[in-house]
Amino acid sequence: MHRQVSRLCWLITVITIFLGVSCGTSTPVEITRRVDESMIVSVSTGDPTSWPNQPISTLAPNPTMMPTLTVAFELLPTTGPNPTSMATSTAGSDSSSIEGELTNYEISYESTSTPIPNPTSTVASDSFVITESSIIEGWLTYQSAFYNYEISYPQDAKLRRYGVSGFPTEEQPENMTFEQYLTQLRQTYPEDICITISYKHGTVSIMAPPENGGKYGDCVGYGVGAYDLIEQTENIIVDGVDYLAEGFEIREQNEAATWHGEILSFRLNDGTLINLSGTIDNSASYDEYMNTREVLLQIIMSYHKN
Structure with a gap:
């Protein structure tokens, strides 16, 4: 030596x-x-x-x-x-x-620590394209390269993207720290695990399937506060398939049970989760929300897998 x-x-x-x-x-x-x-x-x-x-x-x-x-x-x-x-x-x-x-x-x-193996997954492609919609005149189309879908929305709507925000604690490998595993996940999945499209008094969210990154993402939560929730269902057609959306009407806890908002959710056949949520406040009426709702449904029904 x-x-x-x-x-x-x-x-x-x-x-x-x-x-x-x-x-x-x-x-x-x-x-x-x-x-x-x-x-x-x-x-x-x-x-x-x-x-x-x-x-x-x-x-x-x-x-x-x-x-x-x-x-x-x-x-x-x-x-x-x-x-x-x-x-x-x-x-x-x-x-x-x-x-x-x-x-x-x-x-x-x-x-002094177990060697960390090379990740088997490659760095995710976070490319996306926004173009003029070929479905609805005057709208835009968001195309996700990683998840291979597109969806259209009005030009005055706000689209936000969300990537990996965390992971189940029991999933953390023994030979990696929290930060190391989080870094690996962010290299594996793109910044559009979830997207939200907000328009006037409502929001549409698209969440990736759990097994393809969805369990690591987090869309904006929906806190409803002190309201009464009344179950509701509705059939929505997406990409030629009829889905049953389930959720709640949100009503004020007053004598008139004033309508305040709604939440509807359903999963596509590939596991993608689609949510529709909307509320009204003192600045909007129920009729105004119903006009917004029609646009939100158009956004959802424009979803197309490439």
């Missing part, structure tokens, strides 16, 4: 400043960031199956996912980068890089 120490004494003395390595000893160094791709590790001690001979960066596809690896080593450079750049790069500095390949590292090591 310590052959050629005399030849490397001057080099290790310089490295001591950055890594705490003293000449003739093997001091553990914690590497907590991605190492330059030109650094190759050749394992000569320990279990060779734990850390195979490959660029360290392939073991950590995202810098935030880098496991802590404690190593004690001798540096045997073959291409002559200067000692300062080697030391700072090995320590994970963002400001320096190793220009030449470094080989013949003799490493005794122990992993």
Whole structure:
């Protein structure tokens, strides 16, 4: 482990400043960031199956996912980068890089955390297109590349997109922190797991199927406060299929049971969840909402899977 120490004494003395390595000893160094791709590790001690001979960066596809690896080593450079750049790069500095390949590292090591595997999924395509609607004149059409659907809406409506907001705690892998797993999910799913289209006194929301990211998203919630809820159903045709939407009328808790709003929900055959919600306040009448409702239903019925 310590052959050629005399030849490397001057080099290790310089490295001591950055890594705490003293000449003739093997001091553990914690590497907590991605190492330059030109650094190759050749394992000569320990279990060779734990850390195979490959660029360290392939073991950590995202810098935030880098496991802590404690190593004690001798540096045997073959291409002559200067000692300062080697030391700072090995320590994970963002400001320096190793220009030449470094080989013949003799490493005794122990992993202080389980190596994190490469994610099997690829980074999600978050591309989308907004064009003039070919269905309703004067409207716009939103096209989702990832979920492969389109939906039309009035130009004066407001469309918002929502990506990954969290995940079930029991789903978190044992070898990943909360932040690491959340980052992986956000690399896997796009920013339109849910979209909402708000128009005047109502909103339509489209939520992806649970198994395709829907369980990680969160559309705007619907708090109804102190009201009476009366069950209601309605048939709505989407993409040529007749669906039964279920929900509630929202009525004031007064003698007249004044109508206040409604919520309707149904799932498409592929698991996509569609919601319609609307309320009225002192600035709008029931008749005005019913006009809005007709537009909301048109938005829903314009949904089309490509």
